[in-house]
Amino acid sequence: MDLYEERVLNTCLGFVPELQDAEDLAQDVFVDVFRSIRSFRGDSGLSTWIYRIAANRCLGYLRQQKQRRLFLPWSRGGEEQALQVPDIHHPGVALENAERTAVLYWAMKQLPDNQHAAFVMHKVEGLRHAEIAEVLQVSVSAVESLLHRAKKNLQELLEAYYKKKY
Numbered sequence: 001m002d003l004y005e006e007r008v009l010n011t012c013l014g015f016v017p018e019l020q021d022a023e024d025l026a027q028d029v030f031v032d033v034f035r036s037i038r039s040f041r042g043d044s045g046l047s048t049w050i051y052r053i054a055a056n057r058c059l060g061y062l063r064q065q066k067q068r069r070l071f072l073p074w075s076r077g078g079e080e081q082a083l084q085v086p087d088i089h090h091p092g093v094a095l096e097n098a099e100r101t102a103v104l105y106w107a108m109k110q111l112p113d114n115q116h117a118a119f120v121m122h123k124v125e126g127l128r129h130a131e132i133a134e135v136l137q138v139s140v141s142a143v144e145s146l147l148h149r150a151k152k153n154l155q156e157l158l159e160a161y162y163k164k165k166y
Helices: 005-015 019-039 046-068 098-110 113-124 129-136 140-165
Strands: none
Touching (some): 005 046, 019 046, 113 140, 129 140
């Protein structure tokens, strides 16, 4: 746990920017690791296996959240709504403006799960394409495609958001 605690927390923060939620998810990841360590076959590296558990746990959490409340941050029933700016504590976040960070996280949540996972692992965690391919159990070219589509989708989402806002 000492070796992977910070990396797992950072991965969770890439999916869920609220520190308390990310800490809870990271704890759940290590519970999952403890419960299933006997099933680890060694087909991939231990870190890859742990990343896979973390990504799956976070994606499951996000799916639950989407089922609970589906909304657009800038409109609900025709009324303008202020974007909720979460208290973000991610050490890798380089944006100076908390609202822009919140909008980026909102846009990332709109991505399909596989694009979201690939984007977080590459841009937030700095994993190489081959490492992401192992975690997601896809080919390297599939990872490249996922990242390309994620960037394109993020660009479209962010352009639409800022056109609507300004």
